[in-house]
Amino acid sequence: SVRAVDVKEHERFKGVYWIEFEDGSTRLATRNLTPGKRVYGEQLINLGGVEYRVWNPYRSKLGAAIMNKLEAMPISEGSKVLYLGAASGTTVSHVSDIVGLNGLIYGVEFSPRVFREFMQNIIDQGRLNVIPILADARYPEQYISLVKGVDVAYIDVAQPFQAKILADNADVYLVKGGYIILVIKAMSIDVTKEPSETFKREIDTIKERGFDIINMVHLEPYDVAHALVVGKRD
Numbered sequence: 001s002v003r004a005v006d007v008k009e010h011e012r013f014k015g016v017y018w019i020e021f022e023d024g025s026t027r028l029a030t031r032n033l034t035p036g037k038r039v040y041g042e043q044l045i046n047l048g049g050v051e052y053r054v055w056n057p058y059r060s061k062l063g064a065a066i067m068n069k070l071e072a073m074p075i076s077e078g079s080k081v082l083y084l085g086a087a088s089g090t091t092v093s094h095v096s097d098i099v100g101l102n103g104l105i106y107g108v109e110f111s112p113r114v115f116r117e118f119m120q121n122i123i124d125q126g127r128l129n130v131i132p133i134l135a136d137a138r139y140p141e142q143y144i145s146l147v148k149g150v151d152v153a154y155i156d157v158a159q160p161f162q163a164k165i166l167a168d169n170a171d172v173y174l175v176k177g178g179y180i181i182l183v184i185k186a187m188s189i190d191v192t193k194e195p196s197e198t199f200k201r202e203i204d205t206i207k208e209r210g211f212d213i214i215n216m217v218h219l220e221p222y223d224v225a226h227a228l229v230v231g232k233r234d
């Protein structure tokens with residue numbers, strides 16, 4: 001395999017890195033909070049005594065959004081994040097690397113089978129800043145005893161009415177001035193075409209619920225069916 005030769009922090013996002021390889025290629029990465037542990041078969045790279053995990057944008061929509069020049073990424077060192085639709089924890093693991101031990105991620109997943117895998121991954125890796133929660137994101141009050149105020153609410157549940165579910169959670173858990181991150185299906189990549197009805201409805205919901213949209217990126221070519229939207233509520 002090609003040797004990694006250098007690492008640079010991302011131009012805008014602390015805790016996100018570019019690894020440079022001897023063939024001139026670069027890959028996105030985070031600093032591994034749990035050195036020696038892999039999460040989804042990603043490459044581990046040691047440079048200057050620090051271990052990094054390559055962040056595969058084909059496996060993580062947040063990674064894809066950063067590759068596609070996302071400008072606002074509200075998750076950083078120390079952030080408290082409510083993550084709805086954790087699945088087995090692929091993206092959660094990189095968010096866990098970024099927020100570090102002063103941060104915290106509440107990872108909500110409602111499929112018992114998927115949750116078991118998520119929980120096992122968190123335990124195997126020893127990620128102390130992730131709290132896995134088996135619950136349905138449509139009912140935020142289900143986890144009120146576990147979750148404290150969060151700086152960022154993130155949703156990727158691959159279900160209709162995500163914007164409503166996210167806003168309902170934000171009403172309960174998001175701090176004043178907090179951010180939302182939303183993965184939305186089917187924005188048309190072709191600018192001459194109208195965006196899909198679903199897309200328009202989701203954007204309208206976000207605005208009606210008091211958020212300003214501050215950034216939006218397509219995820220092509222990493223993911224052809226989605227866009228990632230960042231919003232802020234004052």
Ligand code: SAM
Nearest residue numbers: 085087090091109110111136137138156157158
């Ligand atoms: N965000 C993950 C990542 O990047 O690694 C992938 C998430 S996957 C597209 C969507 C997940 O949301 C599935 O694991 C599904 O079981 C979960 N999900 C769907 N509806 C949900 C709900 N109402 N509450 C909680 N989780 C839900």
